[in-house]
Amino acid sequence: MTDKALHVLKEVFGYDQFRPPQDAVIKRVVAGDDVLVIMPTGGGKSLCYQLPALLRQGTAVVISPLIALMEDQVAALRQLGVRVACLNSSLDYVSQQDVEMSLRQRQLDLLYIAPERLLQPRTLSLLESCDIALFAIDEAHCVSQWGHDFRPEYLQLAALGERFPSVPKIALTATADKRTQEEIVERLHLHNASTFVQGFDRPNIRYRIAQKNRAREQLLRFLKSEHPNDAGIVYCLSRKRVEETAAWLNERGFAALPYHAGLSADLRAHHQQRFLNEEGVIMVATIAFGMGIDKPNVRFVAHLDLPRSIEAYYQETGRAGRDGQPADAWMVYGLQDVIFLRQMLESSTAEEGRKQVERQKLEAMLGLCEITSCRRQVLLSYFGDEEHEPCGNCDTCLEPVPEWDGTEAARKALSAVFRTGQRFGVNHVVDVLLGNTTDKVKAEGHDRQSTWGIGKELGRNAWRSVFRQLVARGYLGVDGEGFGVLHLTERCRALLRGEEVLHLREDKRETEQSFSKGRS
Ligand code: ADP
Numbered sequence: 001m002t003d004k005a006l007h008v009l010k011e012v013f014g015y016d017q018f019r020p021p022q023d024a025v026i027k028r029v030v031a032g033d034d035v036l037v038i039m040p041t042g043g044g045k046s047l048c049y050q051l052p053a054l055l056r057q058g059t060a061v062v063i064s065p066l067i068a069l070m071e072d073q074v075a076a077l078r079q080l081g082v083r084v085a086c087l088n089s090s091l092d093y094v095s096q097q098d099v100e101m102s103l104r105q106r107q108l109d110l111l112y113i114a115p116e117r118l119l120q121p122r123t124l125s126l127l128e129s130c131d132i133a134l135f136a137i138d139e140a141h142c143v144s145q146w147g148h149d150f151r152p153e154y155l156q157l158a159a160l161g162e163r164f165p166s167v168p169k170i171a172l173t174a175t176a177d178k179r180t181q182e183e184i185v186e187r188l189h190l191h192n193a194s195t196f197v198q199g200f201d202r203p204n205i206r207y208r209i210a211q212k213n214r215a216r217e218q219l220l221r222f223l224k225s226e227h228p229n230d231a232g233i234v235y236c237l238s239r240k241r242v243e244e245t246a247a248w249l250n251e252r253g254f255a256a257l258p259y260h261a262g263l264s265a266d267l268r269a270h271h272q273q274r275f276l277n278e279e280g281v282i283m284v285a286t287i288a289f290g291m292g293i294d295k296p297n298v299r300f301v302a303h304l305d306l307p308r309s310i311e312a313y314y315q316e317t318g319r320a321g322r323d324g325q326p327a328d329a330w331m332v333y334g335l336q337d338v339i340f341l342r343q344m345l346e347s348s349t350a351e352e353g354r355k356q357v358e359r360q361k362l363e364a365m366l367g368l369c370e371i372t373s374c375r376r377q378v379l380l381s382y383f384g385d386e387e388h389e390p391c392g393n394c395d396t397c398l399e400p401v402p403e404w405d406g407t408e409a410a411r412k413a414l415s416a417v418f419r420t421g422q423r424f425g426v427n428h429v430v431d432v433l434l435g436n437t438t439d440k441v442k443a444e445g446h447d448r449q450s451t452w453g454i455g456k457e458l459g460r461n462a463w464r465s466v467f468r469q470l471v472a473r474g475y476l477g478v479d480g481e482g483f484g485v486l487h488l489t490e491r492c493r494a495l496l497r498g499e500e501v502l503h504l505r506e507d508k509r510e511t512e513q514s515f516s517k518g519r520s
């Protein structure tokens with residue numbers, strides 16, 4: 001089979017070799033197995049079903065929700081001499097008849113079809129009377145109810161398995177964490193499916209996540225020492241922060257432009273053009289910026305605020321270094337980020353199930369920040385790609401993070417939160433631990449409590465680091481309303497009972513890290 005596949009690859013598609021895992025996927029599909037393929041956009045998913053379509057007998061049916069993409073693909077395949085058509089709502093009656101006729105007469109290698117069209121009883125009967133080579137289900141994550149692109153029609157695709165039990169199914173998507181992957185297999189009734197995850201690694205991107213300590217100054221030092229004249233993107237969470245940061249960088253001699261949804265369409269387009277066409281422009285932006293931007297020489301993506309999920313972080317940082325040259329994904333993050341995102345989540349009006357999913361996504365993102373082993377391993381394993389050695393090109397690989405036994409400190413911190421009635425934010429609780437006599441401490445009578453002054457062995461920054469890690473790891477919860485009031489969670493029990501040892505990151509006092517080694 002491999003020879004034949006290679007031959008078609010060359011003759012029809014004009015390529016010399018497969019990109020992994022195309023060959024493995026194609027082998028499975030040609031053999032009649034179900035598979036799930038997760039590859040980033042541009043990775044080469046289409047070939048995984050287009051080539052088997054030519055090798056297997058009958059017509060391959062490709063289910064795709066996006067009519068524009070469908071039409072692009074059909075046009076491209078026609079150019080290659082492949083016999084292909086599509087069925088969707090944009091066709092007139094006569095053209096539809098033509099397509100159905102060619103299908104019946106076995107003149108099609110591939111048929112692209114929108115899910116709602118496929119599911120019409122008439123279409124299903126038509127297909128049943130034909131020879132179907134395979135079903136390819138594109139954008140398969142649309143079957144996930146918790147994803148952002150849920151499409152109810154996709155749930156009904158489960159019926160394909162019953163009506164066409166001997167036809168192999170290949171599901172493809174660019175965005176599915178491990179949980180979504182399981183959901184796809186289950187809901188599309190993929191049978192004994194092998195899952196292929198590949199191509200998420202961006203080896204030229206160096207990942208770094210440092211503690212936030214006057215973020216703008218940190219950014220300035222980073223830009224001055226590493227990217228004085230480079231194009232890059234700085235992401236901030238709010239429009240206000242975008243405006244302020246862009247103005248501030250401008251005053252310091254950088255060509256920085258703001259971009260967010262609050263600017264007029266004209267101005268946004270203008271800034272985008274300048275970013276694309278001029279050298280060394282820095283775009284300071286909310287997440288509104290980036291979709292479909294293809295600028296190969298973006299040398300850095302900096303985050304001044306924490307993204308809400310690993311998917312978002314991966315997508316945003318992925319805009320750096322498309323040319324394959326070294327690029328930086330640089331982020332600073334701190335206690336306030338954790339508190340802010342937790343609060344936003346808790347106070348949102350979303351239903352509980354949805355919130356639970358968002359919570360898990362945030363948890364994973366925080367895990368990536370707090371990890372003391374290789375960041376790339378965590379990032380890739382989130383997408384199901386488990387087979388990576390420590391990368392040697394992230395901060396934790398380049399400068400291993402010291403850990404310390406924070407069990408005792410954590411217990412003190414938790415006790416102080418508990419003793420003060422779980423009614424205060426971090427700053428006040430730290431004052432209590434340090435034995436400070438602020439007005440608030442006196443007014444509340446907290447200087448007469450047993451936890452007052454029990455934490456003098458650490459400084460304020462060290463305590464903030466302890467609290468950040470306790471919140472990030474879910475030992476402390478943050479109330480949805482108001483001022484970041486901390487409370488204990490279930491998870492504390494073992495720790496408070498002395499049944500658990502807690503290792504914490506030792507955060508550097510000096511936030512600037514030296515990254516002289518490793519970059520060639
Ligand atoms: P995806 O659907 O994963 O976003 P595509 O299937 O559109 O990606 O492929 C992205 C690009 O890679 C296309 O230009 C395609 O022609 C090219 N490509 C795919 N497979 C190969 C290969 N084996 N060798 C060279 N180029 C390839």
Ligand code: ZN
Nearest residue numbers: 374391394397
């Ligand atoms: Zn690493």
